[in-house]
Amino acid sequence: MDLFAAENRRYVTLSVLFITWFIGYFDRMAINIAIIPIGKEFSLSAAQSGLILSSFFLGYSIMQLFGGWFADLFGSRKVLILCVLAWSLFTGLTGLVTSFITLFAVRFMFGLGEGSFSPASSVAVAENFPRSERARAKSILLSSYQLAGIVGSFGVATLMVLYNWRNTFHILALLGIIITILLWFSLPVHRKNNETKQPAATRISAGELVKMDLVWKVLIVWFGISIVNWGLATWMPSYLIEVRHLKLLKMGLLSAIPSTAGFLSIMLTGWVLDKFMNGREKIFLVYGSVFTALFLYLMFASQSITMAILFWSLCQFSLCTVFVTVFAVPLKYFPGKSIGTATGYINFGGQIAGVVAPSLIGIMISLFHGSFQAAFWSLVVAALVSAIVGATLNMNRHFIQVTEKI
Structure with a gap:
């Protein structure tokens, strides 16, 4: 059987993209653990560590406004290959930095x-999968984030113990170069999705997208829940070590449990969205946000580490329900030639949260003399804001609004 025959191509593409997402998240999360030895080596304050953790998201959020448009215009293949090549280069350079300033600049780049x-991968899904299968296809890609979390924290911690933090980033950079070569040979050169054969009128302009309620409301939902997501992702290693007094390797091992819960949530949510939730996606946005806030509070209020990990896992399960739904909305409600741009705009909100959350938590920890309580309360409020905005969505009205633009 020809592995690259037309009927198999989309599954090959999905598999390669999954591996790429996995390596990308692995690269991204490494700094969350590396910041502990880096902070000691560079004598960083909690506020400075927060700025380092935020610097990646500053650059990442800027490209959300353009990356999806590039993918809509030029196709996903070129954009995906250039992305992986670029991030591999700067992952390697992370291991060569010598100061706070150079580290901030490299992480920004x-x-x-x-x-x-991210938006280019959504375009690739739209190019290769019909609408009825897109939420599941996208959820498979998004699950790589949690899978990276399952093995990533322990794996990165182990690499740093064995080879130090600088060599860890060099190893990850080499993996990225290998993935770049794999993408070059495996991604289809031409679009396979029949939507690309439709006339140019099926594209909604960037200006029209900016004005649409659906884009703005989902962006705000994603901003709020991403405050929680990136706040926990960037500071939980430090919290578990400094407040819960775990050793580095034990912290990495226990961090796999919430990631496993998130992985299961992502796979289940994508399937349910495609099968049962057309027009009712806001149910997952609202209830997922509410339970994220509830379990987050129970997590930091728990006295025992066992209960803290349990509630962190339930928080991650709820958060990932929102995670998948946010990225499924552009795939379900926008024409193929606008999916990348719409995804980029919506994800811009999430990445601005990535800029805000690590720095905000770092500043609050400094202000409250090492306490994480106020910082975690701010994450609870952010999740509740997502729930309130999500409750105002009317998916049927928004579907009519989108189709009128086509």
Whole structure:
């Protein structure tokens, strides 16, 4: 059987993209653990560490506004390959930095390099899968984030113990170069989705997208839930070590449990969205946000590490329900030639949260003399804002609004 025959091509594409997402998240999360030895080596304050963790998202968020448009215009293949090549380069350079300033600059450029990848991968899904299968296809890609979390924290911690933090980034850069070569030979050169054969009128202009309620409301939902997502992703290693007094390797091992819960949530949510939730996606946005806030509070209020990990896992399960739904909305409600741009705009909100959350938590920890309580309360409020905005969505009205633009 020809692995690259037309009927198999989309599954090959999905598999390669999954591996690429996995490596990308692995690269991104490494700094969350590396910031502990880096902070000691460079004598960084909590506020400075927060700025380092935010610097990636500053560059990443900027590219959300352009990366999707590039993918809509030029196709996903070129954009995806250039993204992986760029982020691999700056991952390697992370291991060569010598100061706070150079580390901030390299992480910012890393964010610029990776910023187009998420919207471009949505375009690749639209190019290769019918609408009825897109939520599941996208959920498979998004699950790589949690899978990276399952093995990533422990894996990165182990690499840093064995080879130090600088060599860890060099190893990850080499993996990225290998993935770039794999993408070059495996991604289809021409679009396979029949939507690309439709006339140019099926594209909604960037200006019209900016004005649409659907884009703005989902962007705000994603901003709020991403405050939680990136706040936890960037500071939980430090919290578990400094407040819960775990050793580095044990922290990495226990961090796999919430990631496993998130992985299961992502796979289940994508299937349910495609099968049962057309026009009712806001149910997942609202209830997912509410339960994220509830379980987050129970997590930091718990006295035992066992209960803290349990509630962190339930929080991650709820958060990932929102995660998948946010990225499914552009795939379901926008024409193929606008999916990348719409995804980029919506994801811009999430990445601005990535800029805000790590720095905000770092500043609050400094202000409250090492306490994480106020910082975690701010994450609870952000999740509740997402729930409130999500409750105002009317998917049927928004579907009519989109179709009128086509």
